[in-house]
Amino acid sequence: MLAVPFLGPAGSGKTSLAGSFGEFLAEKHYNVKLYNLDAGAEYLPYVPDFDIRDFFRVSEIMKKEHIGPNASIVRASQKIYEMSNQILEQMKKTEADFILLDFPGQLEVFAFKPTGSMFMEKLQCDMRVCGIFLLGADTSPTAPGFIVALLMSMAVQIQxxxxxxxxxxxxxxxxxxxxxxxxxxxxxxxxxxxxxEQSGVIIDLALDSLKIIKRIRPAARVIATSIINREGYEELFDLLHEIFCSCGDNY
Ligand SMILES: Nc1nc2c(ncn2[C@@H]2O[C@H](COP(=O)(O)OP(=O)(O)OP(=O)(O)O)[C@@H](O)[C@H]2O)c(=O)[nH]1
Ligand SMILES: [Mg+2]
Structure with a gap:
């Protein structure tokens, strides 16, 4: 079994790609389960096998705890961690080949708060995990913007x-x-x-960051994906397959 969390900045397409890639895997006759862990979601383009909204919703937390929308999202992330044993037990019980985890949109709340890393730590104790980090093609298309995008993906990986x-x-x-x-x-x-033609300091900083990126992720390739034409799906599948076969896993 392989758990695949979909992570990335708000609106980068996590939910859409999880749903569409899940269909693609099912067409290849894999047993796929979709877990929605976004308590703020109002609409999902797939039918979840597990839905955190059956337990709580961001809108309810706001009303019940008299807090604002961002504090409610932080609270929801804590509540996911509090429920982690229950979620993991359910995951372990399924016969799935792939469990696709649709994570909350606010990356900074999930990835850069301790509850996110604690949840991931537990997940990795129980099963093999390989995440997908989405950069939106609508991200700022400037050279420093690319550096920031790559650094962000590395920061999430470290965190x-x-x-x-x-x-x-x-x-x-x-x-x-x-x-x-x-x-x-x-x-x-x-x-x-x-x-x-930008300030030398900024360019120097970007160039230094690039050296770090080259050193840390020398062979890692970024794959282009789209739900419109399913570009990159085979490549993504091959990579996931490769990672897990290299660990001697048969899934
Ligand atoms: N053109 C295009 N639009 C896409 C693609 N994937 C997703 N979208 C659109 O991007 C928008 C955001 O998609 P979501 O799947 O909700 O993104 P998300 O990352 O789950 O959003 P949050 O959970 O709110 O952070 C929607 O309007 C999608 O239809 C794609 O491959 N191509
Ligand atoms: Mg989403």
Whole structure:
């Protein structure tokens, strides 16, 4: 069994990709379960096998605890952690090959608060995990923007202590493939940065960050994905398959 958390900035397409990639896996005759862990979601494009909203909702927390929307999202993340044993027991009981976990949209609340990393730690004690980190193709298409996107994916990986495959999602919205090439080719990105007419300090900072990125994730490739044309699904599947076969797992 492989647990696949979908993580990424708000609106990057986690829910849509989890639903659509889940269909793709089911078409390949894998047993797939979808877990919605976003208590703030109003609409889901898939039928969840587990829905955190059966236990609590962000809107209810606001009313009950007389707190604002952001505090309620933080509270929801704590409540997910409090329920983690129950969630994990249910996951372990299923016969699934893949459990796709649709995580709350506010990445900073889940990934950069202790409850998020504690939840992931428990998850990884019980099963094999490989996350998918989404960068929206609608992210700021500037060279420093790419550096920030790559750093963010690394920061989440460090914070949650889990392997992540980074995808450039909504690739159907890309006007050119340059965006993807820049993410996958540090040399191209370096050239682009050095040609920018921006403050030297900022460019130096971006270039130094690029050196770290090259050192930490030398071989990691960013895959372009889209729910519109299913671009990248086979590649994503192959990568997930590769990671787990290399650990001697048969799923
Ligand atoms: N063009 C295009 N739009 C997409 C794609 N995937 C998702 N979207 C759109 O992006 C918007 C946000 O998608 P969601 O799946 O709700 O994103 P999310 O990351 O789950 O959002 P939060 O959970 O609120 O952070 C929706 O309007 C989707 O229809 C894609 O591959 N291509
Ligand atoms: Mg979502």
């Amino acid at each position: 949650l202590g889990t392997s992540l495959i980074t995808v450039l999602h909504k690739s159907d919205m890309l006007k050119s493939k340059e965006f993807l090439e820049l993410l996958n080719n540090p040399e191209l990105l370096r050239n682009k940065l050095t040609k920018m």
